[in-house]
Amino acid sequence: MKTRYFSLLILLFAICFGANAQRAKSVILVYLDGGPAQTDTFDPKPNAGRNYYGNLKDVCKTNVEGIEIGQKLPLLATMADKYSLIRSMTHGSNAHETGHYAMITGDTSRGAVVYPSFGAVISYMLRDTYKGVLPCYISLTSANSRFNEGGFLGNTYKSFDTGGRPEWAEFEVEGVVNKFVDKERMNKRMALLNKFEGENSMDKKLIDSLRASNMEFIWGESREAFNLKDEPDSVKQRYGKNRLGQSCLVARKLVEAGVPFVNVRTTGWDTHKKHFQRMNTMLPQLDKALSALIADLDARGLLENTIVVCGGEFGRTPKVLWEAPWNGGRAHYGKTFSYLVAGGGFLGGRVVGKTDKTGENVVERAVCPCDLIGTIYLLMGIDPYGTLPHVSEGDLPILPSLLEKKSDGLLYEIIDIKKPDYEK
Amino acid sequence: MKKVLIFTLCLLFTTLQVVAKERCSDEVFLRRTYLTVTGALPTPQECVKFLDSTSPNKREVLVNRLLNSELGLKYMQMRWGDILRIKSEFPSNLWPNGVQAYNRWVYEQLLNNVPYDQMVRKLLLSEGSNFRAPAVNFYRGFQKRSPENVYANINLLFLGDRNCTDNGHLCFSQVKFKSTKEWKEEIIYLDIHQKLPTQKIVLKDGTVLTPKLDNDWREEYVSWLTSPSNRRFAEVMVNRLWFWVFGKGIVHEPDDWNENNKPSDPALLKELTDYFIKNKFDIRKMMKRILLSDEFNSKAAPEGFYVPQRLPAEVIVDALASTTGKWSTYSSRVPEPFTFYPPRTRSTHLGDATVSSSELELFGKVSRDVSLESQRNNAITSRQLLYLMNSSALERRIRKSDTLKQIYLDNGDLPSVANAITLLVLSRRATPEEISLYEEYQKQDNLPLMELAFDIMWMQLNSNEFLYNH
Numbered sequence: 001m002k003t004r005y006f007s008l009l010i011l012l013f014a015i016c017f018g019a020n021a022q023r024a025k026s027v028i029l030v031y032l033d034g035g036p037a038q039t040d041t042f043d044p045k046p047n048a049g050r051n052y053y054g055n056l057k058d059v060c061k062t063n064v065e066g067i068e069i070g071q072k073l074p075l076l077a078t079m080a081d082k083y084s085l086i087r088s089m090t091h092g093s094n095a096h097e098t099g100h101y102a103m104i105t106g107d108t109s110r111g112a113v114v115y116p117s118f119g120a121v122i123s124y125m126l127r128d129t130y131k132g133v134l135p136c137y138i139s140l141t142s143a144n145s146r147f148n149e150g151g152f153l154g155n156t157y158k159s160f161d162t163g164g165r166p167e168w169a170e171f172e173v174e175g176v177v178n179k180f181v182d183k184e185r186m187n188k189r190m191a192l193l194n195k196f197e198g199e200n201s202m203d204k205k206l207i208d209s210l211r212a213s214n215m216e217f218i219w220g221e222s223r224e225a226f227n228l229k230d231e232p233d234s235v236k237q238r239y240g241k242n243r244l245g246q247s248c249l250v251a252r253k254l255v256e257a258g259v260p261f262v263n264v265r266t267t268g269w270d271t272h273k274k275h276f277q278r279m280n281t282m283l284p285q286l287d288k289a290l291s292a293l294i295a296d297l298d299a300r301g302l303l304e305n306t307i308v309v310c311g312g313e314f315g316r317t318p319k320v321l322w323e324a325p326w327n328g329g330r331a332h333y334g335k336t337f338s339y340l341v342a343g344g345g346f347l348g349g350r351v352v353g354k355t356d357k358t359g360e361n362v363v364e365r366a367v368c369p370c371d372l373i374g375t376i377y378l379l380m381g382i383d384p385y386g387t388l389p390h391v392s393e394g395d396l397p398i399l400p401s402l403l404e405k406k407s408d409g410l411l412y413e414i415i416d417i418k419k420p421d422y423e424k
Numbered sequence: 425m426k427k428v429l430i431f432t433l434c435l436l437f438t439t440l441q442v443v444a445k446e447r448c449s450d451e452v453f454l455r456r457t458y459l460t461v462t463g464a465l466p467t468p469q470e471c472v473k474f475l476d477s478t479s480p481n482k483r484e485v486l487v488n489r490l491l492n493s494e495l496g497l498k499y500m501q502m503r504w505g506d507i508l509r510i511k512s513e514f515p516s517n518l519w520p521n522g523v524q525a526y527n528r529w530v531y532e533q534l535l536n537n538v539p540y541d542q543m544v545r546k547l548l549l550s551e552g553s554n555f556r557a558p559a560v561n562f563y564r565g566f567q568k569r570s571p572e573n574v575y576a577n578i579n580l581l582f583l584g585d586r587n588c589t590d591n592g593h594l595c596f597s598q599v600k601f602k603s604t605k606e607w608k609e610e611i612i613y614l615d616i617h618q619k620l621p622t623q624k625i626v627l628k629d630g631t632v633l634t635p636k637l638d639n640d641w642r643e644e645y646v647s648w649l650t651s652p653s654n655r656r657f658a659e660v661m662v663n664r665l666w667f668w669v670f671g672k673g674i675v676h677e678p679d680d681w682n683e684n685n686k687p688s689d690p691a692l693l694k695e696l697t698d699y700f701i702k703n704k705f706d707i708r709k710m711m712k713r714i715l716l717s718d719e720f721n722s723k724a725a726p727e728g729f730y731v732p733q734r735l736p737a738e739v740i741v742d743a744l745a746s747t748t749g750k751w752s753t754y755s756s757r758v759p760e761p762f763t764f765y766p767p768r769t770r771s772t773h774l775g776d777a778t779v780s781s782s783e784l785e786l787f788g789k790v791s792r793d794v795s796l797e798s799q800r801n802n803a804i805t806s807r808q809l810l811y812l813m814n815s816s817a818l819e820r821r822i823r824k825s826d827t828l829k830q831i832y833l834d835n836g837d838l839p840s841v842a843n844a845i846t847l848l849v850l851s852r853r854a855t856p857e858e859i860s861l862y863e864e865y866q867k868q869d870n871l872p873l874m875e876l877a878f879d880i881m882w883m884q885l886n887s888n889e890f891l892y893n894h
Contacts, residue, residue, distance in 0.1 A: 097513040112568045114515050114793035135807070145780045147514040148791030155788045155801050163782060163817065172817075174782070175810035180819045185879075192865050193883045196858065202732045202888045203804065210806040211813065218814050391798055392586050392680075 022381030023345030023416065025305040026255045027122065029263045030248065030290060032312035033144060034270030035099065035337075037330050038359060039318045040279055041286075042338035043087045044070045045359045052358050054320045054328065055276050064349040072283035075291035081349040082294050082303070083342035084414040088353020088362040089311070091369055094332040096270075097146045099313030104144060105151065106373035109400040113393065116151030117143070117159075118373045119261040121398065124157045125382050132258050133213075133222040135160035139263040140247040152390045159263055166228060166246035173226045176218055183219055190215070225257040226250060238296075240288040248293040255297070255306050260380075269312055272329040275320070294342050307344030307376055311337070318359040336362045339372060341414065345379040350414045365408055370401035375411040384410065448723045448730070450475055450482075451852040452894065456730070457486060457715060458851070459893045460669055462495035463502070463739045463772040465746055468847040475853075487715045491708050497534045502738065502772050503668055504530045506800065507581060509565050509792040511777040512756065516565035516792065519608040520756065520763050520776070522554045527775040529558035540661055540705035541650040544582060548646045553604070553611050560612040563599055571596040580795050582649060584660040584681035590628045594621040595635060595645040614640055629654075652701050656681070662696045662710060663687075667797060669714050671733040678797050724894045732894035734802040737787035738771040744783075744818065744885065745770075747849050749826035754779050786811055804891065812886050822881050832874055838862060841877055849884040 039045050044059045045052055059068040062080030069077055069085075076083075091102040102108045105115040116124070123136040130136045139159040143149050150158040163174035170179060181189075190211070197204065217223065228236065228246060239245035244266045251262040266286075271278050290310055297303040315337025316330035336355050342348065354364035374384035377398065384402060387395035397403055402410075412419040448456070454474050458466045466474070474486065490496045505527065509516045512523050533543045550559035566573055575593035579585040598618050602611040616638050625633040631648055635641035649657055660681065667673035674693045675681055687693045696713070703709045714720060722728030735743065745751040745768075754771070756763040756779045765774065771784055777792035787808055788801045812818065822828065831844040839859050846854040854862075866876050884890055 097517075101514050110567050112515075112566065112573055114791070142782050143785075145785060146778070148793050149785075150791075152793070154799075155785075156805070158785065160807060161782045161785070174817060175807070175813065175815045178814045178816040178819055180816060180823065181814065186814070188865070188868065189879055189882060192861070192879065193886055195861055196883060197887055197889070202892045202894060204888070207804060207809065207888055210804070210809050214806055214810045214813055217810065392794075392796060 022379070023305065024307045024343070024376075024379040024381075026259065026302075027119075027261050027307045027309065027344070027376060027380065028248075028251045028255060028293070029119070029261075030244075030293075030308065030310040031104075031144070031263060031265045032269045032286070032310065033100075033265055033267045035096075035312040035314045035316055035332055036269045036286075037271070037275070037279070037316035038087070038333075038336070038338040039316075040070045040283065041073065042069055042085045042340055043355055043359055044068060045318065045357065048318070048358045051320055051322070052318050067349070067351060070283065072279060073287045075287045079291060079294060082298060083308070083340050083348055084346055084350040084352065086339040086341065086352045086367050086372065086411070087336075087355055088365050089315075089337050089339050089367050089369070089372070090362055091314070091334050093334040094314065096313060096332070099332070099334055100144055100146045102369045103311070103313050104147075104149070106370040106399050107401055108369060109404060111400060113390065113396065114148055114151045115400075116153040116157060116388070117149045118376065119143075119159055119263055120150050120153055120157040121377070121388065122261050122380060122382070123159075124153050124388070125380075126260055127157075130260060133217050133220060134225060134254065134257055134259050136259070137261040137263070138162065138254060138259055139265060140166065140250055141243075142265065143263060144265060152393075152396075153388065159261075162226070162250075165243065166250050167241060167243045169229075171226055171228055171246075171250070173223070175214075176223050176226060186215075186218070222257060225253045225259070235296075238288070239292040240285050242285050242289075244285050245289040245292070248289040252293060252296050252300075252302070255302060256300065271316070272321075272331060273326055275316075275329045290340070297343060303343040305344055307346060307379060308342040309339065309372070309376065310341075311339035336360065339367075341372070341411075345415050345417065347414050347416060352411060352414055366406075367411065368401060368407040370399045371407055371410055374399050374402050374409075375415060378410060378417065379415060446723050446728055447721050448728065452724070453483060453721065454486070455851040456720075456893055457483075457490060459735065459739060460720075461487070461490040461499065461711075461715070462493065463499040463736070463742065464495055464770070465743050465849075466851050468844065471847050471851050483721070484716060487712055491711055491715075497531060498770075498773050500534050501527065501531050501775070504534075505775055505777075506790045506792060507795045507797070508562065509777075509795060510561075510775060511565070511792045513778040515567045516777075517567075518554070518561050518565055520761060521608060522558075522561050522564065523776045525555050525558035526561040534707075537706065537708045540700075540707050541652075541657070542705070544650055545646055548578065548649075549640065549642055551612055551614055553609055555606075555609055557612075563612050564601070564610060569601065571599065574599070577795060578649075580679055582660060583656055584663075584675070584679045585628075586680055587682075588628065591623055591625055592627050592633070592645055594623060594625050595633065595641040597621070598641055614642075616640065655697065655701075658700050658705065659693060659697050661705075661707075662700045663693065664797075665707070665710055665714060666696070669711075669720065670731065671802070672731065679795070730894075732892040734804050734892055736800060736802060737784055737789040738774075740787050740891070741781075741783050742770045742772055743890070744821070747825075747827065747881070747885065748818075748821040749828075750821040750824065752781055752783065754781065783811075809886075812891075818885075819882070822878050822885075825881070828877055828881060832877055838866065838873060838876065841873060842880055845877065845880050845884065849881065850887075850889055 046059050056071045058071045060074050060077035061068055062077040064080040067080045091108050093099050104117045107115040119137045126136055137159045139161050141163055142161040143159040164172035239249045247264045251264050254262050294308055297306050314332055314334040317333045321329045352365060353367055356363050377384040384399055386398045388398050390396045454466055510523055510526050512520050547559045547562050550557055552560055554561050554564055571593040574596050579588035598614045600613050600615050620637055633644045635644050663673045663675050664678050667678040674687045674689055699713055700710050719729045722730050725731045751768045753767060754765040754769055754774055780789060790800050831841055835841045835844055842859055842862050843854045
């Protein structure tokens with residue numbers, strides 16, 4: 001009880017002094033599961049030679065002077081004023097599960113506690129204020145299951161996995177879109193169930209109310225956010241008619257409908273072998289999807305309060321493994337890699353951090369996962385130095401790694417909030 | 425006046441006791457026991473056999489059979505796996521080979537019904553390779569492998585103590601880790617030449633331990649821990665078994681024993697603990713004692729003692745598979761070596777919290793991040809109901825169900841089809857009232873029998889009679 005008053009006081013304090021001025025209403029995480037190569041995407045090193053840059057030769061000059069990105073990303077190059085790049089992300093782990101955990105929770109403290117994903121934290125923080133029929137935190141088409149995504153907050157705040165395939169004619173969102181059963185049949189089934197159960201069955205009241213709200217979700221207007229059938233073909237083409245592209249299109253529609261957190265998870269980035277061949281198809285898909293998403297959000301006036309963030313659990317070795325059995329592959333690399341951020345208070349046309357000429361080491365402004373996630377919290381109006389309740393450990397810091405001060409902290413250089421005095 | 429009052433109270437009390445002891449029906453007992461001991465539904469054949477049996481001790485025979493069955497042992501193995509946090513990846517990071525060896529070890533203890541005190545002894549006094557001496561995985565499954573952290577976990581697991589402040593961790597300071605050239609093999613060894621701790625080791629009950637140079641210091645602690653005179657050790661396990669059966673401990677939470685958390689029924693706890701110690705920590709006997717108790721044989725609340733519980737995630741997922749005949753396949757492609765489970769593997773038998781599915785996640789599969797029982801969340805959520813109500817994946821499984829098709833082929837008319845579905849899903853026969861309900865339903869649209877079968881199965885899988893152990 002005491003802590004509740006205390007946090008209320010802090011909240012009042014924060015409101016009065018504008019410390020937590022909320023810039024963003026939603027986050028879209030475009031998660032490149034497997035680990036994309038930073039040198040082929042946002043931190044190209046064309047002068048490092050074939051042993052590093054592989055068969056690529058060129059870069060794309062962007063519309064912002066001095067910023068260059070990978071050769072296969074020409075569409076994103078036309079809009080660098082809309083996003084910023086972090087080229088010095090680091091956590092040092094080359095193992096998938098530890099990398100995922102670091103990038104999705106921001107926790108690199110190696111403590112005994114499993115932290116929740118930042119999507120789960122955001123949906124926990126919005127538990128009383130978000131009133132939408134659509135879930136607060138949605139994954140297209142499933143969340144990462146390499147660790148417990150709900151962390152110590154438990155199952156309640158995990159993402160809603162849509163399942164299904166947005167790129168197919170019918171996007172069968174699990175539990176929502178079911179072509180076998182129409183409304184009439186469902187109503188009849190529900191009536192049968194009601195008669196069968198009678199009045200005295202277990203948790204009847206609770207279950208009935210949950211069922212009623214589900215009926216609203218299934219048959220109400222909100223399911224339209226998942227419906228791509230009525231989208232013009234030109235729009236679908238622009239995003240790319242593949243899973244990533246159509247997922248990004250759904251993500252835009254969900255954010256438009258007010259969903260606070262959408263996780264677009266795309267796999268296949270773990271390119272130990274055939275790296276360059278695979279990049280030839282994957283990078284153009286990413287280029288299309290991400291550029292269409294940012295441009296579309298911008299055109300609809302949504303970019304202003306929607307954060308778009310894109311990256312994976314780590315990067316890939318800047319040095320190409322030409323030898324067998326890899327034959328031109330790239331391995332895991334957690335020492336340094338890149339992220340893209342846009343919208344929701346993030347400024348465009350900036351670059352944070354710098355790597356050396358081969359892209360193997362950070363030479364300027366290391367950014368830890370907690371710096372990025374803490375900045376997202378800040379823009380979402382969540383105190384990055386606040387706490388979360390743990391069932392047996394009491395209140396724990398929301399980002400323990402931020403308190404370790406291993407880096408230069410939150411990314412004030414690319415957001416439109418000034419660094420407060422206590423951070424200096 | 426006073427006498428009348430006392431008389432009425434006494435009367436009320438006896439009636440209440442009678443009510444508490446009123447036995448549940450055979451249908452309820454069968455399903456409840458199956459789900460509690462094996463995490464699986466009885467097959468329709470087993471239902472019919474049990475329900476039609478006139479043997480006076482059929483409940484005891486059933487309990488004995490299930491406690492000794494592979495299904496029963498494997499479900500118990502899952503319970504142990506939850507609290508020992510058996511998992512390939514983050515945060516236990518035992519890796520698949522270690523996980524398999526560890527699970528095998530747990531299974532063997534249960535199969536041979538190794539007394540609880542000896543099992544804990546073997547676990548805590550283990551040393552060697554994680555592949556060859558699987559119990560050492562106990563020491564490996566922590567992000568922080570400090571003696572303090574290991575000791576805190578021992579206190580939580582075996583003494584239900586969340587806030588241990590004594591310095592018994594010093595007994596575990598000889599434990600060291602050494603990697604080998606083998607992929608993910610690790611040797612857990614003791615540095616027995618380590619200097620004796622300068623601090624005096626005093627445990628919470630005042631016992632002073634005096635470890636000797638060139639010896640395994642853990643021995644001193646473990647002998648104290650597992651001794652019958654350390655009553656708390658036995659109490660915690662008895663209470664945990666009670667919790668596993670009823671979903672609520674006599675001390676609750678079952679892993680939070682402290683002065684402010686009193687047992688709800690001290691006499692019962694004492695009686696059970698005495699029984700456990702007298703029977704030399706025999707877990708199977710203890711389980712049998714609980715399953716044959718009046719409490720377990722009572723009607724469901726509010727009429728009786730047994731409080732219905734939502735089925736655990738793995739149990740629901742397996743029940744959806746066994747009733748529709750459409751099983752999920754499980755695999756773990758990472759980390760290496762890849763693991764592929766045989767078709768029709770039950771999710772209760774996966775043995776590795778890293779292996780999962782969207783369905784398991786939805787219903788709250790335990791992630792094994794911590795050893796707390798409370799990590800298993802069996803609260804019903806709207807998303808779970810949404811999935812049952814309107815998932816096209818589940819609808820497809822019903823429509824393509826081999827079991828349903830067989831029922832349709834074997835039975836020609838509505839009453840026998842409905843009866844067979846009810847046996848399959850709810851482990852009982854359909855009542856005449858239910859049959860007329862279905863008949864009425866069918867008449868509405870003149871539904872073909874197969875379509876009606878889909879709807880009945882959908883309806884029963886959505887009913888809370890299915891979702892709960894009652």
